[in-house]
Amino acid sequence: MKKLTTNEIAEALKNLSGWALKDDMIEKTFTFKDFKEAFATMTHIAFECEKQNHHPNWENVYNSLTIKLSTHDADGLTQKDIDLAKSIDEIVG
Amino acid sequence: MKKLTTNEIAEALKNLSGWALKDDMIEKTFTFKDFKEAFATMTHIAFECEKQNHHPNWENVYNSLTIKLSTHDADGLTQKDIDLAKSIDEIVG
16 A cells, blocks of 8 residues: 655645644544444444454544544555545534 | 452452553453454453443453553543453453
């Protein structure tokens, strides 16, 4: 999986909403009604991650969920991160 | 819920395995076989958190799970954190 160039990342971010580039990862924070809503959504996302065989760095505190994506093997961002970000946005809706 | 004193925290940590005091929270990192094992355990823990009405700050990256506990309302550690830590250790086994 090829590492995206700075231009490719900028282009990809235009088609994503709320994802920001930070420390060579793309990052977004979601807020839910409560812990149950947050964790239910995490469960949905977890299944999608397994399907895509790509996994996030994610942190949950009660109703807040911060997701950071990068591709460890490529030491940066790849299309896998962009694809997973899109899927996550579709799941959260 | 009463904030624990330094002595009470030290005493409680003696009865917990692998939990360390850091930034006014108790923290422990667990490692699993893979993402599925990690998330399955998180799901189990999530139900226990709801039952105890106490929620962690937790971060997962693939097969690694770091859990930090403190009591926001008490601005420090309380017996709720010690109880949840014990439950988490029982769940992970």
